[in-house]
Amino acid sequence: xMTAGEKLRRFFRTDQGVxxxxxxxxxxxxxxxxxxPLIAIVVISFLTQTGVRDFAPGLSLVNYKEALSDPLYRELxxxxxxxxxxxxxxxxxxxFPIAYFVSFGVKPEQKSLWIFLxxxxxxxxxxxxxxxxxxxxxxxxxxxxGLKLVGIIDEPLTFILYNVNAVIITLAHAYAPFxxxxxxxxxxxxxxxxxxxxxxLGESRTMTFLRVTLPLAAPGVVAxxxxxxxxxxxxxxxxxxxxxxxxxxxxNMIQTQFLRLNNAPLGATLxxxxxxxxxxxxxxxxxxxxxxxxxxxxxxxx
Amino acid sequence: xxxKAKPERKPLISLQNIQKHYGEYHALRGINLEIGEGEFFSxxxxxxxxxxTLLRTIAGFEDIDSGSVMxxxxxxxxxxxxKRPTNMVFQSYAIFPHLTVAENVAFGLRxxxxxxxxxxxxxEAALNMVGLSGYGNRAAHALSGGQxxxxxxxRALVLKPKVLLLDEPLSALDRKMREQMQVELIKLQREVxxxxxxxxxxxxxALVMSDRIAVMFEGEIxxxxxxxxxxxxxxxxxxxxxxxxxNFLPATCRHEGGKKIVNIVGLGETEITEEQCPEGxxxxxxxxxxxxxxxxxxxxxxxxxxxxxxxxxxxxxYYGDMTYYDVKFDGVDTPVRLSMRNLFxxxxxxxxxxxxxxxxxxxxVVFG
Numbered sequence: 001x002m003t004a005g006e007k008l009r010r011f012f013r014t015d016q017g018v019x020x021x022x023x024x025x026x027x028x029x030x031x032x033x034x035x036x037p038l039i040a041i042v043v044i045s046f047l048t049q050t051g052v053r054d055f056a057p058g059l060s061l062v063n064y065k066e067a068l069s070d071p072l073y074r075e076l077x078x079x080x081x082x083x084x085x086x087x088x089x090x091x092x093x094x095x096f097p098i099a100y101f102v103s104f105g106v107k108p109e110q111k112s113l114w115i116f117l118x119x120x121x122x123x124x125x126x127x128x129x130x131x132x133x134x135x136x137x138x139x140x141x142x143x144x145x146g147l148k149l150v151g152i153i154d155e156p157l158t159f160i161l162y163n164v165n166a167v168i169i170t171l172a173h174a175y176a177p178f179x180x181x182x183x184x185x186x187x188x189x190x191x192x193x194x195x196x197x198x199x200x201l202g203e204s205r206t207m208t209f210l211r212v213t214l215p216l217a218a219p220g221v222v223a224x225x226x227x228x229x230x231x232x233x234x235x236x237x238x239x240x241x242x243x244x245x246x247x248x249x250x251x252n253m254i255q256t257q258f259l260r261l262n263n264a265p266l267g268a269t270l271x272x273x274x275x276x277x278x279x280x281x282x283x284x285x286x287x288x289x290x291x292x293x294x295x296x297x298x299x300x301x302x
Numbered sequence: 303x304x305x306k307a308k309p310e311r312k313p314l315i316s317l318q319n320i321q322k323h324y325g326e327y328h329a330l331r332g333i334n335l336e337i338g339e340g341e342f343f344s345x346x347x348x349x350x351x352x353x354x355t356l357l358r359t360i361a362g363f364e365d366i367d368s369g370s371v372m373x374x375x376x377x378x379x380x381x382x383x384x385k386r387p388t389n390m391v392f393q394s395y396a397i398f399p400h401l402t403v404a405e406n407v408a409f410g411l412r413x414x415x416x417x418x419x420x421x422x423x424x425x426e427a428a429l430n431m432v433g434l435s436g437y438g439n440r441a442a443h444a445l446s447g448g449q450x451x452x453x454x455x456x457r458a459l460v461l462k463p464k465v466l467l468l469d470e471p472l473s474a475l476d477r478k479m480r481e482q483m484q485v486e487l488i489k490l491q492r493e494v495x496x497x498x499x500x501x502x503x504x505x506x507x508a509l510v511m512s513d514r515i516a517v518m519f520e521g522e523i524x525x526x527x528x529x530x531x532x533x534x535x536x537x538x539x540x541x542x543x544x545x546x547x548x549n550f551l552p553a554t555c556r557h558e559g560g561k562k563i564v565n566i567v568g569l570g571e572t573e574i575t576e577e578q579c580p581e582g583x584x585x586x587x588x589x590x591x592x593x594x595x596x597x598x599x600x601x602x603x604x605x606x607x608x609x610x611x612x613x614x615x616x617x618x619x620y621y622g623d624m625t626y627y628d629v630k631f632d633g634v635d636t637p638v639r640l641s642m643r644n645l646f647x648x649x650x651x652x653x654x655x656x657x658x659x660x661x662x663x664x665x666x667v668v669f670g
Contacts, residue, residue, distance in 0.1 A: 193393075193396040196363060196383070196392070197390070197396035198398075198409070199362075200361060200384070200388075200390045201389065201409050201410030201461065202385075202410045203410075203412070211409075215400045216399070216400055218400075
């Protein structure tokens with residue numbers, strides 16, 4: 001008869017056991033720092049706060065009613081969607097030519113150098129990069145004083161800082177490498193003989209791009225869109241620092257509810273709703289992207 | 303000197319002094335070649351000999367340093383690949399993975415004046431021609447290697463090109479499939495009557511399929527001939543060695559009263575004709591080449607049809623229908639290979655057996 005310890009030792013020598021051992025630190029981390037807080041937020045969203053640390057007994061949908069009926073929250077949510085949508089469009093549109101250039105225009109042995117260069121902004125903290133945009137876009141910032149110096153403007157431009165535009169510019173810059181990399185990988189995977197085949201079959205460079213390169217790069221573009229869209233919608237630092245009152249987004253309101261207004265349940269409700277909206281949009285987009293990439297084609301081996 | 307198309311064929315492609323460098327590397331060294339209408343032409347050579355570069359030059363994928371490509375009487379200089387009357391079957395087949403089989407085949411028909419229905423019919427007809435009728439709705443990734451190749455063929459042929467270029471189209475297939483496709487390609491070429499230019503490193507494939515073969519080494523055409531001429535009368539030792547198996551034995555040559563006499567080590571003296579010496583009759587030291595099938599083992603009681611020499615069997619390689627023997631003629635160190643059909647009732651001989659070998663002076667080729 002084997003002892004329990006013996007049995008356990010044997011189990012950890014099997015492939016399954018080794019796999020479990022390898023994944024357990026990460027699994028533990030995910031469980032404690034992602035799953036537990038997430039469940040807590042969902043639970044809190046159904047509570048009602050009565051005092052600093054007091055909650056009314058029982059669960060209710062009061063917070064959801066308030067969150068969905070108050071026009072302020074709706075406006076903040078829509079603005080967040082608009083901002084992250086704009087950031088996504090701007091970032092992906094700017095990232096595609098860069099990824100295309102590195103994949104098609106750079107010598108193979110220099111590609112990794114280029115990718116390395118693209119990641120250099122990441123060496124600086126995100127917070128400092130946002131601050132630097134403040135310095136660039138500010139009333140007496142680099143941009144305004146530069147333009148004044150060369151005589152293009154007399155008065156400093158005010159529409160570039162402390163509003164939605166500043167948020168979009170800052171976020172687009174911050175997320176550019178996240179968009180470039182998946183698109184680059186997708187472009188790298190395209191067998192160059194497909195492009196030659198298209199030329200050979202009578203298509204120009206432009207039509208080859210539209211009929212072959214773009215559809216084959218679609219998975220990378222879909223990945224880039226999701227990678228940019230999902231985190232930017234909940235971005236908190238950038239609107240706080242460069243957004244001004246008009247650039248406030250949903251994450252700022254969630255923070256206000258939790259810390260200033262002492263209404264954690266409503267903050268949790270807003271967080272859950274924002275999460276659901278992003279999830280729905282992401283899923284719809286994934287399906288559309290999958291179809292566009294030709295993944296929906298029927299067929300089977302035979 | 304330009305290698306002309308055969309007199310019975312109208313020249314369709316004319317390549318004049320084509321030069322191409324990749325950096326320092328001289329890939330094509332002055333190719334002068336004519337290919338006729340409706341010809342099945344093969345470019346054969348080891349990897350790196352420039353055969354694929356030449357094919358891609360005709361397709362319009364390579365910028366050449368100098369020289370000219372004429373296609374159906376038109377100068378192709380500066381004409382991009384998409385405007386040339388050529389279509390290509392790529393080595394990887396390059397079947398678009400995001401399109402169905404039918405969409406792949408109809409890819410090049412976008413600008414055609416045909417209606418949507420007519421285009422679909424043309425695609426289906428092309429698929430039918432390559433034996434893939436009814437496969438139109440399949441996804442590209444659901445095809446086997448042989449099927450991909452057929453789709454690539456259909457996709458090119460649906461555009462009715464003047465020239466079909468095939469870049470090692472059979473190299474990715476297994477042996478059975480390859481042999482089957484060889485026959486199918488020959489039939490298809492006869493059916494459509496289009497000029498086919500095939501690039502291959504497989505000499506057997508080239509011999510089976512081609513009307514004419516150009517053997518290339520280091521960016522130059524070493525010999526361009528019919529398969530039979532190429533096999534029986536190779537112009538250089540290198541071509542002889544590349545096409546099939548060729549045995550070489552040292553020899554000495556001399557003139558004797560207007561006769562050309564060659565003395566082969568181990569086999570003795572024989573007279574040869576002018577056409578057995580493609581490089582001219584070499585006075586003095588020479589090498590003679592002969593194919594395995596021109597030697598025969600003489601069994602008990604058989605009399606030689608030509609000349610006879612004694613030898614020892616060194617190695618036996620059994621192939622089922624054939625047996626290859628490596629034999630050493632008496633007084634010769636290098637073994638030579640001979641092939642025998644395994645006729646019914648004839649035993650395969652063992653290593654170490656002494657045998658009488660019949661050889662034919664007329665089948666010799668003499669190199670300098």
